[in-house]
Amino acid sequence: MNLITSSCLLLLRSVSRNIHWRNIHPFISRLYTETTSELSKGHLQKLRDQEQRFKRRLHSVHRKFADVPENSEFQGQHHVYFEDGKGIYRSNLGEDAQEMLEVFNTDWGGDGYGTIQRVRLSPSETMLAITVKKDHHEETKCVLVHLDGDIPQQKSLLVLDNVISFEWATDDILFYSTQKTLQCLRVFRLHLSDSDVQTTLVYEEKDPEFFVEVSRSRDQKLVTINCSSKISSEVWFVDSKTPLSFPTLIQSRQPGLLYYVEHSNNYLFILANTGTNQEYQLLRAPLGSPSMPHWMPLFSAVPGTVIKDMELLRGHCVFTVKDSQCRLQIQTLSTQEPYQLNTHQLPHWVCDLSPQRVGTVDRGSFGFLLSSPVHPPVRYIYSSREQKLSITEDKSKYISLPEFNTTRLQAASQDGTLVPLTLFHMPALSELQKAPLLLHVYGAYGVDLNMAFSPEKRLLLEDGWALAYCHVRGGGERGLAWHRAGSVLQKRRGVEDLAACIQSLHRLGVSHPALTALTARSAGAVLAGALCNHNPQLLRSVILQAPFLDVLGTMQDPSLPLTVEERGEWGDPSIKEHKDNIASYCPCHNIRPQLYPSMLITAYSEDHRVPLSGVMKYVERLKKAIQMRTTHVDVNEARVPAVILDLQPGGDHFGPEDFNLSLNECARQLAFLHTELGLDQQITRWRQKARSKKLTGKSHEPQN
Numbered sequence: 001m002n003l004i005t006s007s008c009l010l011l012l013r014s015v016s017r018n019i020h021w022r023n024i025h026p027f028i029s030r031l032y033t034e035t036t037s038e039l040s041k042g043h044l045q046k047l048r049d050q051e052q053r054f055k056r057r058l059h060s061v062h063r064k065f066a067d068v069p070e071n072s073e074f075q076g077q078h079h080v081y082f083e084d085g086k087g088i089y090r091s092n093l094g095e096d097a098q099e100m101l102e103v104f105n106t107d108w109g110g111d112g113y114g115t116i117q118r119v120r121l122s123p124s125e126t127m128l129a130i131t132v133k134k135d136h137h138e139e140t141k142c143v144l145v146h147l148d149g150d151i152p153q154q155k156s157l158l159v160l161d162n163v164i165s166f167e168w169a170t171d172d173i174l175f176y177s178t179q180k181t182l183q184c185l186r187v188f189r190l191h192l193s194d195s196d197v198q199t200t201l202v203y204e205e206k207d208p209e210f211f212v213e214v215s216r217s218r219d220q221k222l223v224t225i226n227c228s229s230k231i232s233s234e235v236w237f238v239d240s241k242t243p244l245s246f247p248t249l250i251q252s253r254q255p256g257l258l259y260y261v262e263h264s265n266n267y268l269f270i271l272a273n274t275g276t277n278q279e280y281q282l283l284r285a286p287l288g289s290p291s292m293p294h295w296m297p298l299f300s301a302v303p304g305t306v307i308k309d310m311e312l313l314r315g316h317c318v319f320t321v322k323d324s325q326c327r328l329q330i331q332t333l334s335t336q337e338p339y340q341l342n343t344h345q346l347p348h349w350v351c352d353l354s355p356q357r358v359g360t361v362d363r364g365s366f367g368f369l370l371s372s373p374v375h376p377p378v379r380y381i382y383s384s385r386e387q388k389l390s391i392t393e394d395k396s397k398y399i400s401l402p403e404f405n406t407t408r409l410q411a412a413s414q415d416g417t418l419v420p421l422t423l424f425h426m427p428a429l430s431e432l433q434k435a436p437l438l439l440h441v442y443g444a445y446g447v448d449l450n451m452a453f454s455p456e457k458r459l460l461l462e463d464g465w466a467l468a469y470c471h472v473r474g475g476g477e478r479g480l481a482w483h484r485a486g487s488v489l490q491k492r493r494g495v496e497d498l499a500a501c502i503q504s505l506h507r508l509g510v511s512h513p514a515l516t517a518l519t520a521r522s523a524g525a526v527l528a529g530a531l532c533n534h535n536p537q538l539l540r541s542v543i544l545q546a547p548f549l550d551v552l553g554t555m556q557d558p559s560l561p562l563t564v565e566e567r568g569e570w571g572d573p574s575i576k577e578h579k580d581n582i583a584s585y586c587p588c589h590n591i592r593p594q595l596y597p598s599m600l601i602t603a604y605s606e607d608h609r610v611p612l613s614g615v616m617k618y619v620e621r622l623k624k625a626i627q628m629r630t631t632h633v634d635v636n637e638a639r640v641p642a643v644i645l646d647l648q649p650g651g652d653h654f655g656p657e658d659f660n661l662s663l664n665e666c667a668r669q670l671a672f673l674h675t676e677l678g679l680d681q682q683i684t685r686w687r688q689k690a691r692s693k694k695l696t697g698k699s700h701e702p703q704n
Contacts, residue, residue, distance in 0.1 A: 230568025529587025
């Protein structure tokens with residue numbers, strides 16, 4: 001179970017469905033053209049031509065990595081299952097995977113819509129529960145399928161609306177939480193019997209700042225109800241042996257206390273921020289006496305490292321930790337005295353660890369995928385029996401990988417804080433003066449930057465780009481204190497960190513402002529927009545997706561979804577100090593006449609997480625400021641920045657699920673970057689140079 005990761009992701013504001021912009025509704029097409037009126041007709045046509053070229057290249061790179069391992073398989077007691085986004089298939093354990101039978105398809109519901117989001121097997125593998133998300137929206141439904149017999153019957157479906165999280169307590173009892181207007185406050189128990197179906201409300205949250213989800217211990221003994229806000233949490237549990245009983249409270253919520261629980265051998269293993277500097281540590285308590293006075297500390301991360309996640313196996317805890325430069329490690333701790341701790345070093349290029357999806361599997365092992373934005377996933381497994389970490393056989397070893405560099409740096413921010421920075425590049429560090437540079441930033445909600453493998457990033461790397469990931473304060477890369485240091489009244493620190501990262505790279509000879517671009521989505525746009533207001537000279541172009549840009553206007557409107565819940569991140573504008581602080585960095589309220597970077601802004605017409613009105617306000621103010629600036633300067637001075645609003649229909653904030661729609665969006669972004677940075681000829685030279693070296697396929701990390 002991903003204790004920290006799953007809860008944090010459910011609390012995000014930020015983090016689109018698309019159709020090709022030449023084929024969309026006339027109003028949206030007109031809006032797109034008007035917002036790009038600064039571009040000549042020839043410039044716009046070049047962007048369109050580039051988009052088609054990049055789409056062909058994206059298809060090619062996705063085919064190249066089509067066989068890399070994915071988290072698409074899970075195992076039950078008798079079968080292995082495979083999920084491809086639209087269907088679920090199974091075969092008997094030990095049989096050829098090509099003999100798989102279909103057990104679910106998203107078309108079965110009758111309306112033929114949606115993409116699979118979450119799958120859970122019942123303990124004895126007689127029922128399957130699947131959530132499906134509707135295209136162009138965040139609306140979900142949960143479908144229950146009977147697995148008795150050789151082939152499930154399509155008619156044996158039960159559909160639940162607006163389900164977010166769910167877990168089986170037994171083969172006939174399902175606990176699930178529901179969402180309404182982006183709030184998840186209620187948990188129900190569904191009791192299936194031969195005669196009828198009973199639904200009972202078992203928990204209702206009264207505080208709108210909390211988000212409620214359902215989870216299950218890895219040993220399947222407990223179903224937990226996890227209530228989390230930005231600053232505290234509370235967990236209840238139901239014993240699977242007595243699933244009709246009322247939930248038991250582990251520890252009542254306290255301001256500043258965050259905790260998550262696992263279970264083994266009648267003990268609760270609790271990951272709580274009760275360690276030094278309010279970081280996570282592992283504690284244990286008897287199941288019969290679960291409250292805080294009975295919590296006994298077992299493990300705290302060594303100074304300079306922070307716990308990112310935990311898996312509880314039979315006899316061992318497996319911790320994912322990060323050091324001060326954001327390197328990942330695996331640490332294992334025996335859960336019985338003498339509590340032996342072992343550290344397992346991971347390959348130097350590793351930036352992301354993704355646990356394998358599990359059904360009813362052996363608790364003696366932990367499988368996971370290791371990757372980076374430019375390195376495809378490799379499957380690893382830790383065996384508690386052998387106390388050994390090993391790589392498993394997979395097709396990724398047959399993929400030819402040209403040499404690349406993973407360089408880990410630190411940039412000194414304005415107050416002297418060292419900010420981790422991860423840089424990917426193929427030429428040596430000393431040869432990057434003329435390389436295009438793409439920066440990534442998020443810096444909110446205590447969430448790490450997404451550094452899982454992306455074929456699109458691999459394409460840029462092989463085209464000679466340098467890719468930089470800025471682990472600024474406000475994110476979670478260096479623990480809970482790192483998040484606190486960049487939230488509420490400290491939010492500007494993240495902007496200062498981002499500027500320091502860019503300036504540090506330029507001083508090291510990595511690219512220069514005319515070849516530097518920045519990409520951010522949702523809450524990451526706050527830092528990107530603020531940087532453009534205060535240091536626009538550092539960048540040439542910016543890509544923003546579903547951007548949160550009007551922080552002040554949004555946080556002053558409590559009727560909007562998530563406004564109340566997110567005061568713990570941005571502050572409460574009813575408090576003057578908070579309001580003044582938000583006003584000092586809010587991208588929308590600090591625009592002034594100056595030479596801004598060019599911008600491609602993708603927004604979604606029915607996005608309830610980021611109000612479209614704020615995006616429109618920002619675009620109009622930005623265009624007006626640029627116009628004021630350009631009317632008072634020499635026509636021969638600098639370029640006129642392009643401001644492109646790509647307004648897409650629908651309300652799915654998290655990006656397109658459909659592969660072709662996703663490629664359209666990505667191709668559009670690459671076309672924009674190459675057009676604005678003038679890269680056509682330079683990229684061709686980089687590719688020819690890289691090919692001429694006939695690189696060996698090994699990657700290395702320079703000493704810094």
